[in-house]
Amino acid sequence: MKRVFLSIIFATLIPTLCHGQEDHSGITALSPELRELFSREMIELQKGMQSIIPAYISGDWGKIASIAGKMEGSYVLKQSLSKEQTKELHSRLPGSFLELDQQFHYLSGMLEHAASMEKVELIGFYFSKMSEACVSCHTQHATHKFPALAPKTEPHGHSH
Numbered sequence: 392m393k394r395v396f397l398s399i400i401f402a403t404l405i406p407t408l409c410h411g412q413e414d415h416s417g418i419t420a421l422s423p424e425l426r427e428l429f430s431r432e433m434i435e436l437q438k439g440m441q442s443i444i445p446a447y448i449s450g451d452w453g454k455i456a457s458i459a460g461k462m463e464g465s466y467v468l469k470q471s472l473s474k475e476q477t478k479e480l481h482s483r484l485p486g487s488f489l490e491l492d493q494q495f496h497y498l499s500g501m502l503e504h505a506a507s508m509e510k511v512e513l514i515g516f517y518f519s520k521m522s523e524a525c526v527s528c529h530t531q532h533a534t535h536k537f538p539a540l541a542p543k544t545e546p547h548g549h550s551h
């Protein structure tokens with residue numbers, strides 16, 4: 392009986408605990424101003440990714456190099472952050488987040504390079520790597536925004 396009780400407690404507690412962790416994922420801990428800037432950068436990144444497609448399919452390598460270069464330099468964040476905001480970003484966001492961000496910027500740098508060398512296959516390769524990097528970070532840090540990316544949990548018991 393005790394065991395049944397305990398497992399009920401765990402079954403209800405564990406998901407709550409996991410949710411609690413998610414809330415400390417970092418981005419929600421930022422000040423509203425910084426979060427707004429971050430969000431704007433994300434929308435710019437999305438526009439960048441979208442405008443790479445027509446350039447890619449028409450062989451406009453120079454355009455890709457220029458877009459990728461801007462993405463690497465970070466549209467909003469690097470340019471308009473105050474010193475305090477940079478500090479805030481680094482102290483509130485977990486290390487894994489900053490690593491994913493770095494990885495993303497590395498890939499945009501590689502895409503710019505591949506585009507300026509007119510290496511068509513590499514351009515395709517790095518573009519797809521970049522898309523993976525968006526998904527990978529969103530899966531770990533933005534499931535509040537993109538719930539479909541949340542890891543699927545095994546349903547408890549049977550449901551038909």
Ligand code: HEC
Pocket residue numbers: 418426429430431433434436437438440488489491492495521522524525526528529532533536
């Ligand atoms: C290092 C982590 C990280 C990477 C890499 C990343 N994102 Fe995001 N993105 C986030 C987080 C966190 C949010 C949620 C922001 C919030 O809730 O304020 C987000 C939100 C967004 C949004 C919604 C913005 C809004 O407020 O409406 C878009 C669009 C987006 N990302 C596009 C992209 C694209 C496109 C890429 C890749 C080219 C990308 N992101 C790469 C972390 C990342």
